Amino acid sequence: MDDLRKLTKEMEELSKLHRQFPTIAGTEGKAFFKERFRAQNWIDTHTEPWKPRKDPKGKHKGKAILVQSGALKRSIKVLHKDRSHVIIGSANIPYAQVHNEGFRGKVKQTVKAHTRRKHQRALRNGKTVSFLPQKVKQYSRTLNMNIPKRQFIGDSAYLGKRLERKLNARILKIIK
Secondary structure, three states: OHHHHHHHHHHHHHHHHHHHHHHHHHHHHHHHHHHHHHHOEEEOOOEEEOOOOOOOOOOOOOOOOOOOOOHHHHOEEEEEEOOOOEEEEEOOOOOHHHHHHOEEEEEEEEEOOEEEEEEEEEEEOOEEEEEEEEEEOOEEEEEEEEEOOOOOOOOOHHHHHHHHHHHHHHHHHHHO
């Protein structure tokens, strides 16, 4: 009779784990994708470091790649979860896909009308002025963009193995 109770309890625990697994997978996946920003690489079957940024003036020396305000990293969320699968993505960040997949091509940019403050010494009404306001009209320009692929989210064999190990450890804990 005790064996039957033990078996029933194990079955209930396994059933509970089965229901919890999408949540566990979502949490683990989200953490893995955010870790990519700290490690500055992508791990699938092998580790692929991110290409360093071009920084000829050295303004960003020592700063993390793909992190300026932290909005991209914070945007990684579980977008959909049901019994059979979990979707993790970057919500409301238009440049996320470009950085994750890379981009090479032309982009049309529209610059709004604005006033530029040109720094130079000039006399105005007998006074020295340190800047001259300069009105700039709205215009469009075409830019050649080459953004390297710096994958931080997607399918990963390493993440799959990590989830498998975590699930196996939980199953072994239940049946022992």
